[in-house]
Amino acid sequence: xxxxxxxxxxxxxxxxxxxxxxxxxxxxxxxxxTLFFEGPELLxxxxxxxxxxxxxxxxxxxxxxxxxxxxSSNAGVPPIFPRDTVVRATFLLPDGTAFIDLGGNTLTQGWxxxxxxxxxxxxxxxxTVTTNFPxxxxxxxxxxxxxxxxxxxxxxLSRALLPSAPxxxx
Numbered sequence: 001x002x003x004x005x006x007x008x009x010x011x012x013x014x015x016x017x018x019x020x021x022x023x024x025x026x027x028x029x030x031x032x033x034t035l036f037f038e039g040p041e042l043l044x045x046x047x048x049x050x051x052x053x054x055x056x057x058x059x060x061x062x063x064x065x066x067x068x069x070x071x072s073s074n075a076g077v078p079p080i081f082p083r084d085t086v087v088r089a090t091f092l093l094p095d096g097t098a099f100i101d102l103g104g105n106t107l108t109q110g111w112x113x114x115x116x117x118x119x120x121x122x123x124x125x126x127x128t129v130t131t132n133f134p135x136x137x138x139x140x141x142x143x144x145x146x147x148x149x150x151x152x153x154x155x156x157l158s159r160a161l162l163p164s165a166p167x168x169x170x
């Protein structure tokens with residue numbers, strides 16, 4: 001009886017046809033974004049890249065973070081994160097806290113990197129997010145949908161982090 005009622009209700013629902021142009025429907029527009037990578041002075045340097053982003057900041061946040069994980073367009077700049085790092089999810093709370101949930105085998109099993117490399121990786125995310133999204137005032141990094149104490153044993157991630165100008169080259 002219940003399945004018959006569900007079938008009757010479902011048959012009365014009209015589905016919106018799938019769009020042939022998701023970019024237009026999501027109002028995707030190519031815009032410049034600023035990404036941060038470690039430069040020769042061992043500080044973060046800016047790199048501008050044009051990226052197709054949806055109008056909605058919630059959708060754009062994950063795209064910008066994924067773009068950061070692709071690495072610098074300069075082949076001489078080493079990757080800031082392990083190559084197998086993925087963006088699992090991103091979201092921005094009304095209070096200005098952005099959450100970036102990262103995953104991948106290396107981060108899950110323990111990233112054996114030094115304190116400076118970890119610091120640059122963490123703040124590359126913080127600086128990139130807060131620079132490109134004015135509503136984002138602080139960034140909390142999660143690993144595999146769980147609060148992370150650290151990525152590699154050196155930088156405390158138990159709280160949201162504010163942008164830090166001293167880590168950015170002038």
